[in-house]
Amino acid sequence: MPVQRARSIDDLFEAVAGYDLVLTVDAPLSLALNRRLDHPRLGRFAATPQMLAADEFRPQDQRQLFLDVIESTALPWKQAAHLVELILGCWEETGDRQAILEFERYDTPKTREVLEVIASVESAHRDLEEYRIDDDREVAVIGESQFSALDRSILPAEYDVIDPLTSEAFDLPAFHSFASRTAIVEAIVDNVTSDNADDVAIVMDRGGPFPALIESALEARDIPFHGGPGFADDEGLRTFLELLRLAHADSRARVGDVRPIARGLGIDLPVDDEDKLLGELESAAAEPMQAFCANVPEWTFGEAIREFEELSDRSLNVVRDELDVLGLVDKTVTDGRLDDLEFYFSAFDVPIDREDSGVLLADANTSTYVDRPAVFYLGLDADWTHQVIDRPWIDTERKDREHLRQFQLLLQNGREQYYLVQETSAGEPVRPCLYFHDLLDDDIETFDDFETIPHTYRRGDGSTGFEHDPVSAAPESIETISQSSLSTFVNCPRDYFFDQVVEQPDRDYFRKGNCYHDFAEFYVNHPDVVADADRAELVDLFLDELRPFVDQVDRDVLETEFDVGLDLIERFIDENPPVERDYSEYEVLPFGNLVANYFDHPIDSPITEQWFENPELGGRGKVDLIHSPTQLLDYKSGSAKSASQVVDRSSIEEIHDKPDFQAMLYLAHHRRVRPDEPIDFVFYHFLDLVDDAITGTADVEDALVRVTYYPVAFDEWVGSQTAFDALCEGVAESNDRRKTLEKLGYDAYAQFLGSHTFPDVDEKEILLDTEFADAFVRYARDRVGEYKYVTSGIESALKTLLDLRGENYFRDDVEAFEAFLDEQIALINEYRESSFPVGDPNLDRVTHRDLLLTEGGGFDD
Numbered sequence: 001m002p003v004q005r006a007r008s009i010d011d012l013f014e015a016v017a018g019y020d021l022v023l024t025v026d027a028p029l030s031l032a033l034n035r036r037l038d039h040p041r042l043g044r045f046a047a048t049p050q051m052l053a054a055d056e057f058r059p060q061d062q063r064q065l066f067l068d069v070i071e072s073t074a075l076p077w078k079q080a081a082h083l084v085e086l087i088l089g090c091w092e093e094t095g096d097r098q099a100i101l102e103f104e105r106y107d108t109p110k111t112r113e114v115l116e117v118i119a120s121v122e123s124a125h126r127d128l129e130e131y132r133i134d135d136d137r138e139v140a141v142i143g144e145s146q147f148s149a150l151d152r153s154i155l156p157a158e159y160d161v162i163d164p165l166t167s168e169a170f171d172l173p174a175f176h177s178f179a180s181r182t183a184i185v186e187a188i189v190d191n192v193t194s195d196n197a198d199d200v201a202i203v204m205d206r207g208g209p210f211p212a213l214i215e216s217a218l219e220a221r222d223i224p225f226h227g228g229p230g231f232a233d234d235e236g237l238r239t240f241l242e243l244l245r246l247a248h249a250d251s252r253a254r255v256g257d258v259r260p261i262a263r264g265l266g267i268d269l270p271v272d273d274e275d276k277l278l279g280e281l282e283s284a285a286a287e288p289m290q291a292f293c294a295n296v297p298e299w300t301f302g303e304a305i306r307e308f309e310e311l312s313d314r315s316l317n318v319v320r321d322e323l324d325v326l327g328l329v330d331k332t333v334t335d336g337r338l339d340d341l342e343f344y345f346s347a348f349d350v351p352i353d354r355e356d357s358g359v360l361l362a363d364a365n366t367s368t369y370v371d372r373p374a375v376f377y378l379g380l381d382a383d384w385t386h387q388v389i390d391r392p393w394i395d396t397e398r399k400d401r402e403h404l405r406q407f408q409l410l411l412q413n414g415r416e417q418y419y420l421v422q423e424t425s426a427g428e429p430v431r432p433c434l435y436f437h438d439l440l441d442d443d444i445e446t447f448d449d450f451e452t453i454p455h456t457y458r459r460g461d462g463s464t465g466f467e468h469d470p471v472s473a474a475p476e477s478i479e480t481i482s483q484s485s486l487s488t489f490v491n492c493p494r495d496y497f498f499d500q501v502v503e504q505p506d507r508d509y510f511r512k513g514n515c516y517h518d519f520a521e522f523y524v525n526h527p528d529v530v531a532d533a534d535r536a537e538l539v540d541l542f543l544d545e546l547r548p549f550v551d552q553v554d555r556d557v558l559e560t561e562f563d564v565g566l567d568l569i570e571r572f573i574d575e576n577p578p579v580e581r582d583y584s585e586y587e588v589l590p591f592g593n594l595v596a597n598y599f600d601h602p603i604d605s606p607i608t609e610q611w612f613e614n615p616e617l618g619g620r621g622k623v624d625l626i627h628s629p630t631q632l633l634d635y636k637s638g639s640a641k642s643a644s645q646v647v648d649r650s651s652i653e654e655i656h657d658k659p660d661f662q663a664m665l666y667l668a669h670h671r672r673v674r675p676d677e678p679i680d681f682v683f684y685h686f687l688d689l690v691d692d693a694i695t696g697t698a699d700v701e702d703a704l705v706r707v708t709y710y711p712v713a714f715d716e717w718v719g720s721q722t723a724f725d726a727l728c729e730g731v732a733e734s735n736d737r738r739k740t741l742e743k744l745g746y747d748a749y750a751q752f753l754g755s756h757t758f759p760d761v762d763e764k765e766i767l768l769d770t771e772f773a774d775a776f777v778r779y780a781r782d783r784v785g786e787y788k789y790v791t792s793g794i795e796s797a798l799k800t801l802l803d804l805r806g807e808n809y810f811r812d813d814v815e816a817f818e819a820f821l822d823e824q825i826a827l828i829n830e831y832r833e834s835s836f837p838v839g840d841p842n843l844d845r846v847t848h849r850d851l852l853l854t855e856g857g858g859f860d861d
Contacts, residue, residue, distance in 0.1 A: 003439050005170040006412040009033070009371055015162055016140040021133065022046040023159075024142040025151060027058055032371035049151040050124045053131035059124030062088055063348040065117070067325065072117045075110060077340040081347050083114040086391075091125055093393045095149035103392050128154060146402050164409055172411070175380075175419045177452040181209060184420045187455065188376060189217045197223050197358040201372035203410065205383045206363035214361065214378075224358025231322070231350035236314045239264030241342060243289070244304060246278075247296035248335050252551050253278050255286075262289060265312050276548035301337075302329040322350055368406050375414035380421050384433040407435040423447045475832040480613050480620040481825060483662040489824060490659050493831065511549065513637050515542040515562070515594065516686075517624060520569045520635050521608040522595040524578060524625065529599055530570070539563050541598055564693045568686040569635070572700050578607055579628040585673045586610035586623070612669050618821045619665045629673075631680040632666055640685035643707050643807035652820040661817075667709040668814050668821075678722075679709045707808055714810045718801055719753035721746060726804060727797050737800070740793025743784045752779050764799045773798055 007015070009029065013036045016022045024030050025048055033046035044052060050059050062084055069080045090100040098115065101107045119126075131154050133139060139159040141147070147155075178184045192200050204210040211228065218225045231237070242261045246253055255262075256274040267285050278286060278293075288311050296304055301323050305316050323329045326344065331337060362370050364377075364384045386403040388396050411417065422430050429446040436444040443449070481489070489496035519538070523530050530538075539562045543555060550558055588603075589611045596603050603609075607627075613620040625633040641649075649660040663681040670679055683705040692698035710717050717723055724746045731738045741749060752775075759770045767773060777794045784790050 002169040003172060003408055003411070004165040005168040006409045007164050007166060008412075009369060010036070012142060012162065012164065016046070016142070018138075019140040019160070020137040021052075022140045022142065023049060023052070023147075023155075025049070025146045025148075026143070026368045027051065028367070028371065029142070029369040031057075032369060035371070049131075049147070049154050050128055052133075053127040053154065054124035056124065060349070060351065061123045061125050063350070065121070065123055066348065068121045069114055069117050071327070073113055075113070078343055079110065080114065081343070083111055084118070087111070087114060087118060088125060089389075089391060090393045092148040092150045093391075093395075095129075095153050097125070097129065099393065105392075125150065132156075143405075145398075145405070165405065170408075170412060172450070173417055173419060175421050175447055175450045175452045177421055177423045177447060177454045179422070179424075179455075181213060181422060183455065184378060184422065185210070185213045185217050187420065188214065188378075189221050189223070192218075192223055192359060194221075194223050194358075196374075197225065199373045201360040201362055201370040201375045201414065202378060203362045203364050203367060203370060203375060203413075204378040205365065205381075207365075208379060208383055210378045211361065218359060224355070225361055226356050226358055227361040231318070231352050232345035234319075235264060236312065236316055237319050237345070239312065240305070240308050240316060240319065241338070241345075243292060243308065244296060244333055244338055245342075246289075247293035247333075248338065255281060258289070262286075265289065273548070277551060280548045282548070296333050298332075300330050300332055304333055318352070364410070368409050370410075370413040373414055374416045374418070376418045376420060377411070378420050380419055380433050382431045382433060385435060404435055404438055407433070408439065421447050421452075423452070477829045477832065478825060479615040480618055481821075481828070482620055483660070483665045486619075486661050486665070486821070486824060487659045489828060490655055493827075496828075497831070512542075512546055512558075513635075515545055516565060516569065516637055517609070517635055518594045518596070519566055520573070520624065521593060521603060521605075522599070522601070523570060523573055524608045525596075525603050525605045526599070526601050527570075527573075529601060533599070535563065535566070538566065538595070538598075541594065545594060560694075561687065561690060564690045565637070565687055568689050568693055568698065568700070568703075569684075571698075572684055572686065575700060576627070578625060580605070580607060581629065582606045583610065583626060583673060585614075585669070586612050586626070589622075591622075614669050614672070617669055617672070617818060618825045619669055621662070621666055621669070623666060623670075627682070630677055631682060632670060633682045633684060634662070634666075636683050636685045637687050638685070640683070640688050640703065640705055643705055644803070646683070646705065646707050647806055647809065650817070652817060663707050664809060664814065664817050665821075667707075667809060668818055671709060671711065671814065676711050678711065680706050681709070682706045709809045709814060711811050713812045714805055715758050717810060718758050719750045721750075723801065723804070724749050727800055735796075736789040736793035737796040738793075740780060740784060740790050741797060744780055748779075748783055752776060758801070762802075764802055767798055767802055768795055 009032045012029075013033050016033065021043075022030070022033060022045060024033075024046065027048050030046040030048055030051065034044075037045055050061075051057055062081075065084050065088070066077075066081050069075065069084060070077055073080065075083070086106060087097070087100055090103075090106075091097045097119065100111060101115075128150055133154055133156045135156050135158070137156065139156055140162050141155065141159050142162045143164050144152075144161045176187070178187065188202065202214060204214065215225070215228050239261055242264075246258055246261060254274070255269050255276050255278055258278055259269060259274075262269050262285075265288070267289065269281075269283065269285055273281055273283065273286075279290065281290070292307060292311060295307070299307070302320065305320050305323070308314075309316055320329065323341075326341070328337060328341065360370060360372055364379075365386060384407070386399075386406075388394065388399045388403070390396065421432075423446065424430060429448075432444050432447055432450075485496060519530075519542075539559055542562050543550075543559060546558060547555075583606065586606075588606070588609070591609060593603055608625055610623045610626055611620075612623070623632050624635050627633045646660070646663055649656045649658060650662075650664040663683075667679055667681050684700075685703045685705065689698040689700070689703045692702070710722075712720070724741065728738050728741055756772055756775065759767055759772050761767050761770070773795070776798065777791050780794050781787075781790050
């Protein structure tokens, strides 16, 4: 079926101008018809049935009857509202207030209790039930099919029906297609001014994303509008309710969670404090919020409003008046009453006085007539489709037909209609309103199925849209990069550059890690001071450092963790004493040390917290402990990874989802300190031992993860005595591998590997299927004997060599990494000189997700 052409409001007025009374269920239409009268009339000319019976423009029965019910009964607010809605809905559809009792499901004592209240008070529904129109009046009814049974009860015996739809077809204008919602909003505000605002209406889904964008854009341009935010949308009310809710929340609320509330109060909280608990925050800026939250449980709503007005410098007089209507002004603020209040504001439209001038903002789901010459329709997507509530007294098919008629009428308002749509969102096609599918012959799946005019939006004034001052400073090239910044850059270049300009919050895990690192550094420098110290005082020192981040429940767990963790650090250092010596390739920077400050002792060891910055390599970093000339140690408070995982995450051939180049970078630097020597990089994951330490079974070795750098290529290393010994170690004497290799002997082992090239493969099965593996097995069987264990022993040796390849670094690995590092630094400098980086980021692990554009070119549009 085609879209039926609708009569304009002017055409409707011409058709009904000669009648004494015109009835419609659409209040804006009645208002528009009355505005067109050119001479005074006695009584109402155009009205809705409820308007006529109650002598009010828009009676609010549902809200007023709800107030009557909660005043007269003890019903919970949500249940009272639900029952009032059911009773009124059934009354309207059947014309009988008591009809709901005919349905067994709803014939309950509480329903009857609410019915008694409704019967005892005045309402527009009761007025409508009792009202009758004089038979001598000439009455016209516009859109009779939209009248409910209760609306029809007032109709006289004779009246004329005016159909707002004609038999002619309406050709839909072309749809204007935009790349984003922001572009649609920009198109609106570039065509609407304060001078033509009274001629413009904007129709959109009130519950969708457009209203907030449109209202903000109009406010920014000082363009008046009405029909927009309601009573519950007032920023002061929202902030007040959120602050009350915060006061009743648990103590785990963090600054990041309450920042919108603070912003609503005009309070600026530092980004550094984002992850800190509001209740533990030592900040003059936060004190007013903290004091308010601390006192709310003792206040009434009226007292809370008075304190909030002083805190925010705003007036909430209208809120106080509404709370007085609800009987809450003198009631104590409790969670239950807050729940009721928030429900009330979400469920009912509280009337407010406002200027009816400027751009008219209309809701696509409740509007039919919009009396403006120019009408913009935004979105027109599936959210414009009405949802018919399943009730036994509702004829759903008839309701669907009426909604379809309403949609046709809505689309044709104004002399000029502009349909502004977004074809795709987040890379997916936007689905048009389902009514298009019912109205048009063709299947409508996307807006591409219509005639569309694409818009690539550019500002007509030649500006970029942002005020800016030109910057003449030349970009500075970098020479070195840390392992963490390298990982960030490799994962997402844009995230790396945002790290350089966006302030980051202080993190609890950073601060906790610093406590352990400071203790470990101090213990190496002054073990005697620690031995004489009160351990409980040290633990309290660290707990105080974490206090802004940790509530009491977690604090008890953390206390045990600190107590055991410090012991485990001591045990490692005592059992593995570090070797003291000076290294000219490292230096001490004044990082500060919490424990050293506490004991007032200096840190002067040349092997703890040593800084390097190596322009030749391109890297920089801080080594926790140079344990010996050939071993670096890093304390880790997180869960352990295996040596193979460490190596895998530093791969430059296939970048890991969570890249980590720490061990590789530090070994690349330290091999300049100890050239031509194997070097170990050891991670000590001491907190993995906490449970074992509590039971007395902890073994420090279980928490060590070691990767070794060998200053030879892997092909050379496999034939070395080191490799041979590694293959023989850690297995029982009866093991096939050990038995085979010991009988073969190192010289024969080295002779074979010295004359054969180890295959460049990654899979064990592929390795065993090579001619190299076959030759090695034959070689061993010739020398050891034709035994089955020889074959399995050599195959085990080859698989173990491949494992060792993935658990350690070799000269060619580090050389390739150094070349990779040079490339990344060159790329960073190129970006600094030319343009901001683009490309597809790995969004699974980024810091500044909210600043990164998606595939569609927008911010999760």
